[in-house]
Amino acid sequence: MSTFLKFPPNFLWGAAMSGPQSEGWLGKRHENIMDTWYRICRNDFYKGVGPDVASDFLHHFENDFRLMKEIGLNSFRTSIQWTRLIANLETGELDPNGIAFYQAMIRAAKANEIKLIFNLHHFDLPTDLLDRYAGWESRHVVDLFVKYAKTAFQLFKDEIHEWTTFNEPMVMIDGGYLYGYHYPHYKNEGKRAVQVLYHIVLANALVTQAYHQLDPEGKIGIIVNVTPAYPRSDRKEDQEAARFFDLFHWRSFLDASIHGHFPDELVEILRKDGVLWKAEAKDESLLSLNRSDFIGINYYHPTRVQATEGQIFEKWLPDQYYAHYDWPEKRVDPYKDWEIFPKALYDIAKEMTKRYPKTPWFVSETGMGVHDEGRFRNKDGVIEDLYRINFYKEHLFWLHKAIEEGASCFGFHTWAALDCWSWNNAYKNRYGFIEVDLNDQTRTIKKSGRWYRQVSLENGFEIEEDPFV
Numbered sequence: 001m002s003t004f005l006k007f008p009p010n011f012l013w014g015a016a017m018s019g020p021q022s023e024g025w026l027g028k029r030h031e032n033i034m035d036t037w038y039r040i041c042r043n044d045f046y047k048g049v050g051p052d053v054a055s056d057f058l059h060h061f062e063n064d065f066r067l068m069k070e071i072g073l074n075s076f077r078t079s080i081q082w083t084r085l086i087a088n089l090e091t092g093e094l095d096p097n098g099i100a101f102y103q104a105m106i107r108a109a110k111a112n113e114i115k116l117i118f119n120l121h122h123f124d125l126p127t128d129l130l131d132r133y134a135g136w137e138s139r140h141v142v143d144l145f146v147k148y149a150k151t152a153f154q155l156f157k158d159e160i161h162e163w164t165t166f167n168e169p170m171v172m173i174d175g176g177y178l179y180g181y182h183y184p185h186y187k188n189e190g191k192r193a194v195q196v197l198y199h200i201v202l203a204n205a206l207v208t209q210a211y212h213q214l215d216p217e218g219k220i221g222i223i224v225n226v227t228p229a230y231p232r233s234d235r236k237e238d239q240e241a242a243r244f245f246d247l248f249h250w251r252s253f254l255d256a257s258i259h260g261h262f263p264d265e266l267v268e269i270l271r272k273d274g275v276l277w278k279a280e281a282k283d284e285s286l287l288s289l290n291r292s293d294f295i296g297i298n299y300y301h302p303t304r305v306q307a308t309e310g311q312i313f314e315k316w317l318p319d320q321y322y323a324h325y326d327w328p329e330k331r332v333d334p335y336k337d338w339e340i341f342p343k344a345l346y347d348i349a350k351e352m353t354k355r356y357p358k359t360p361w362f363v364s365e366t367g368m369g370v371h372d373e374g375r376f377r378n379k380d381g382v383i384e385d386l387y388r389i390n391f392y393k394e395h396l397f398w399l400h401k402a403i404e405e406g407a408s409c410f411g412f413h414t415w416a417a418l419d420c421w422s423w424n425n426a427y428k429n430r431y432g433f434i435e436v437d438l439n440d441q442t443r444t445i446k447k448s449g450r451w452y453r454q455v456s457l458e459n460g461f462e463i464e465e466d467p468f469v
């Protein structure tokens, strides 16, 4: 027997991308930290391919929006680039070419009846601000970001009514300060990481307030990467390890932007360990007043944790509270080495309902990057990415179940609409519904794109009875 999984009315069926991973460099006034990383160390990137051209969205966006409509997207998130829109980072003076590009993009989205959500920051801090002020460690950078955000809100206020502030701020902290996998490649800098976390949360609150003042009808939220921790056992120590992992990695951001303050437990631990952030007296009230209207959750994989075995750390690191654990039953995406665990979406939804019952949220990214997709091309030249369709079906199955049980999830966005450039992997693993041929930038809709169109048109899809339980 089969069942039709119907989603709520007005559900967002969409996809995400980001400026730095799709547009290309042309016309930008400044480098961001990812651009700099590529310029100074091309070999860190698969086949030496960089963000300089990327998917050349800059020149193809009109056609790309037509294709997005063709695959049924009713909504699309991308990020505007601080480094393109703002000519002078200190004064906030605008770049007319940057304005013209984003306005043209808005027109193209509108012409194709696609709701456009603009994000302000997708890992792309201007390098000047890192070099001059130590980036997000500095409060001055918070002020400059607020200036940029206000300018963008003012410019696009008549057309854009949904904004997000940051994409996955924890990745900037993990990658840039704790484990060094992203530029500026600092490692084991726990105390600095905590200060960065604090300033991002503060910037989020200030920008949220500025937006609410400008457009009381519009909505603004933050996008958090949720990698829920599953403890190895019921042992108290393993449970506590999982609890701390969640507390530090994502409840920090969610509590601050929904409840208006950090979790007390986290503050106590950081204070006890002597790594609590530096704050100003007025901050408490700034944080408490400025709540996100909605949350975006990027979910790719869970985290399996266990208690540590008393390892000694020279400098403070969150890792002193948990250790990673390899779950023997895990199913893995071999190209990225990420565990595939669709049920986590259900668990996340339950957690959202329990902890933040009044805040609507959507899945703002999920996806599966696959290497050498040309292997799956059929005789008509179309990539038959059944693995991607199955990946989404499984995730949607669990999401649907949670919605039926009361979760206030209003949409599903995949990563990505088109194949995009990745940090490090460049174009090794492809994520798009639409293939991008890097030789000539031609676009071809994959089988998953046609499937998604049908899902969006019918606001759901048919499955065999509970095939994934």
Ligand code: BGP
Binding pocket: 018, 021, 167, 168, 171, 225, 298, 336, 365, 369, 415, 421, 422, 423, 425, 429
């Ligand atoms: C998310 C980011 C995206 C995108 C995606 C896929 O964390 O928000 O920008 O890159 O991951 O990951 P990757 O590109 O590293 O394969």
